[in-house]
Each structure stands twice: as C-alpha cells, then as structure tokens.
Amino acid sequence: QVQLVESGGGLVKPGGSLRLSCAASGFTFSDYYMAWIRQAPGKGLEWISYITSTGSTIYYADSVKGRFTISRDNAKNSLYLQMNSLRAEDTAVYYCARERNNWNDVGDWGQGTLVTVSS
Amino acid sequence: DIQMTQSPSSVSASVGDRVTINCRASQEISTWLAWYQQKPGKAPKLLIYTASSLQSGVPSRFSGSGTGTDFTLTISSLQPEDFATYYCQQANSFPFTFGPGTKVDIK
Numbered sequence: 001q002v003q004l005v006e007s008g009g010g011l012v013k014p015g016g017s018l019r020l021s022c023a024a025s026g027f028t029f030s031d032y033y034m035a036w037i038r039q040a041p042g043k044g045l046e047w048i049s050y051i052t053s054t055g056s057t058i059y060y061a062d063s064v065k066g067r068f069t070i071s072r073d074n075a076k077n078s079l080y081l082q083m084n085s086l087r088a089e090d091t092a093v094y095y096c097a098r099e100r101n102n103w104n105d106v107g108d109w110g111q112g113t114l115v116t117v118s119s
Numbered sequence: 120d121i122q123m124t125q126s127p128s129s130v131s132a133s134v135g136d137r138v139t140i141n142c143r144a145s146q147e148i149s150t151w152l153a154w155y156q157q158k159p160g161k162a163p164k165l166l167i168y169t170a171s172s173l174q175s176g177v178p179s180r181f182s183g184s185g186t187g188t189d190f191t192l193t194i195s196s197l198q199p200e201d202f203a204t205y206y207c208q209q210a211n212s213f214p215f216t217f218g219p220g221t222k223v224d225i226k
Contacts, residue, residue: 044206044217044218044219044220045155045163045206045208045217046217047208047213047214047215047216047217048214050213050215059213059214061214062120062214095162095163100165100168100174103168103169103210104151104210104211104213104215105153105165105168105208105210105215106153106155106163106165106208107165107174109162109163109164110162111162112162
C-alpha cells in the first residue's frame with residue numbers, strides 16, 4: 001500500500017534552516033505530482049508547494065516563496081523541502097502528500113513531521 | 120488567490136442525524152472541489168473529489184454536491200466515527216486553498 005514517511009522536523013531558531021524528507025513506497029513515485037501541506041498548531045491546512053512528476057513545474061505559496069525549495073529524486077523515491085530563513089509563523093506539522101491522479105487534490109498523506117521555530 | 124469559506128464553523132449533532140456542511144469559493148471553480156475529514160493528531164483523509172465523487176473506501180453516507188461557487192457535504196446518518204473536522208479544498212488553481220474547517224462534535 002501507499003506509504004509516505006516524513007523526517008527531518010525538529011526545533012530550529014528563527015532565521016535557521018531545515019530540510020524535510022519524504023520517503024515514498026507502494027507506488028510508482030515518478031508517475032505522481034507531490035506536495036507539501038502544513039498545519040499550524042490548532043489551525044487549518046495550507047498547501048505550500050507542489051511539484052510535477054518530472055519536476056518540470058513547481059509552485060509555491062506566497063508565504064514561503066523565496067525561502068522554501070521543493071525537490072524530488074525519482075531514483076530514490078523521495079521528496080524534499082529545503083526551508084531557509086525560518087520564522088515563528090512557519091511552526092507547523094508538515095505533511096508530504098501524493099496528488100490523486102495528479103488532479104490537485106490529495107489521495108494520500110504522510111503522518112506529518114513537526115517543525116518548531118523558536119528561540 | 121481563491122478564498123474558501125465554510126459554514127457552520129462547528130455543529131453539534133447526535134448519532135443518526137443528517138449533517139450538512141457548506142463551502143463557498145470566492146470565484147468560479149466548476150467542480151474542482153474536494154472534501155477531507157481530519158481527526159485529532161491524524162492526517163486528513165480524502166472523502167470526496169470533483170465535488171461529488173466518492174473516494175474509494177469511503178462509506179456511502181457521505182455525499183457531495185455543487186458546482187461553480189457553492190458546495191455541500193452531507194453525512195446522511197452520523198456515526199460515532201464521523202466526529203471530526205471537515206475541510207473543503209479548491210483544486211482549480213494554485214494555491215490550492217482550503218476552507219477554515221467545520222468541527223462536528225457530539226451533542
């Protein structure tokens with residue numbers, strides 16, 4: 001079955017960097033668009049970035065544009081999110097997500113990894 | 120960006136009740152609308168896609184309707200496992216925005 005396992009979360013100081021990884025299994029990773037979606041504590045969901053199957057097209061929400069970079073390695077079945085210049089408002093659970101048939105909704109989610117930005 | 124609103128923000132209901140949740144988009148999105156269920160401490164789960172298509176494995180008591188800017192999620196007979204927060208999400212154009220959520224709790 002589809003498995004998405006995030007790693008790399010933790011506590012980081014404002015202005016710091018963190019790299020999240022998502023290991024995918026149970027499907028042909030290179031066929032699917034993938035995304036990062038986050039949820040601040042007690043808040044709603046925010047779709048922050050997505051990448052097409054080949055990596056040829058990438059989008060970022062304005063809230064992270066210029067600071068976060070999404071990437072993928074289809075040979076390693078892995079998705080990444082490089083997060084720089086982190087702010088307190090980036091504190092959230094970050095979910096790795098597989099789009100359903102590449103139609104811009106999410107059929108499968110990882111368990112999430114918590115990123116806390118605090119001094 | 121397309122803004123999504125939901126009403127009500129919370130609803131108290133009993134097992135067996137019919138529950139309706141509304142979602143409105145700030146501009147026309149055809150039927151590019153999904154519904155998710157989220158329980159505390161868990162990732163969301165896709166219930167409905169393209170406004171009215173039931174995701175595989177989701178009970179038939181869940182249904183969706185609507186087109187354009189106004190959409191509805193209906194739970195025909197609420198079950199104990201349905202107490203959760205429900206989010207709509209527009210899949211028409213990036214950023215793919217979510218509604219603020221509707222919490223369904225026990226009356």
